[in-house]
Amino acid sequence: xxxxxxxxxxxxxxxxxxxxxxxxxxxxxxxxxxxxxxxxxxxxxxxxxxxxxxxxxxxxxxxxxxxxxxxxxxxxxxxxxxxxxxxxxxxxxxxxxxxxxxxxxxxxxxxxxxxxxxxxxxxxxxxxxxxxxxxxxxxxxxxxxxxxxxxxxxxxxxxxxxxxxxxxxxxxxxxxxxxxxxxxxxxxxxxxxxxxxxxxxxxxxxxxxxxxxxxxxxxxxxxxxxxxxxxxxxxxxxxxxxxxxxxxxxxxxxxxxxxxxxxxxxxxxxxxx
Ligand SMILES: [Zn+2]
Numbered sequence: 001x002x003x004x005x006x007x008x009x010x011x012x013x014x015x016x017x018x019x020x021x022x023x024x025x026x027x028x029x030x031x032x033x034x035x036x037x038x039x040x041x042x043x044x045x046x047x048x049x050x051x052x053x054x055x056x057x058x059x060x061x062x063x064x065x066x067x068x069x070x071x072x073x074x075x076x077x078x079x080x081x082x083x084x085x086x087x088x089x090x091x092x093x094x095x096x097x098x099x100x101x102x103x104x105x106x107x108x109x110x111x112x113x114x115x116x117x118x119x120x121x122x123x124x125x126x127x128x129x130x131x132x133x134x135x136x137x138x139x140x141x142x143x144x145x146x147x148x149x150x151x152x153x154x155x156x157x158x159x160x161x162x163x164x165x166x167x168x169x170x171x172x173x174x175x176x177x178x179x180x181x182x183x184x185x186x187x188x189x190x191x192x193x194x195x196x197x198x199x200x201x202x203x204x205x206x207x208x209x210x211x212x213x214x215x216x217x218x219x220x221x222x223x224x225x226x227x228x229x230x231x232x233x234x235x236x237x238x239x240x241x242x243x244x245x246x247x248x249x250x251x252x253x254x255x256x257x258x259x260x261x262x263x264x265x266x267x268x269x270x271x272x273x
Contacts, residue, residue, distance in 0.1 A: 033093070034212065035095060035248070043235050063242050069092050074095060078209055095120070099122040103141075118146055120141070121148075123152060142181070147187075150208075159199060174206055186209040188203050212229075231253055
């Protein structure tokens, strides 16, 4: 009998030590979620997977407001990370890819209503063309906590380009946007999340302070400021009474994500990211 009792105590001890160890391990893997949106509007056609309806977007923002999430600007995130700031466990960053006109029409009024800041990564040479934001719209959004970043000149998949072409896309888009908005552009977004170490170096050389990817690159926990992972937000995230949303906003989503090679094979699914 004595031996069984000893085994039980040993197991309990191992469980407690293991539990404490696991808690610390998980704690260190907290990542401030960067929520990635593309279109906001009516999900249809080839954009269906990258579109969140106006109702769903409002639900998601309202959810964060109701539950006291702290939505901070992308700039505050990067500045804080550089200073080694410990972020509150309910911090969130909102981000848009490509700079579609529907961001102005549908997302902007909702974000204004809740007082949430956001960053929009612009494809510089698409600004002002059909379906994309105009410079005036970007300027108006900037007055209300929106911030612009660069997303190349033509949404080129950078690992496929020569370094000279990639440099033109990376540094060129920065210049075009800066010329139009009249202030520095500090952040970059790799089209389809694709990058290589060379591409990353070009981004640093161009003077950007940070860059975002999708789930590419080996750094799953956003230690490297030039390959920050984002969370793809969907139209269906408000299902199950917001359970999926809780998980995505928890800061532990990255624990379960599968990281891919930075410049790995370019799959069709990522063409529109
Ligand atoms: Zn994109």
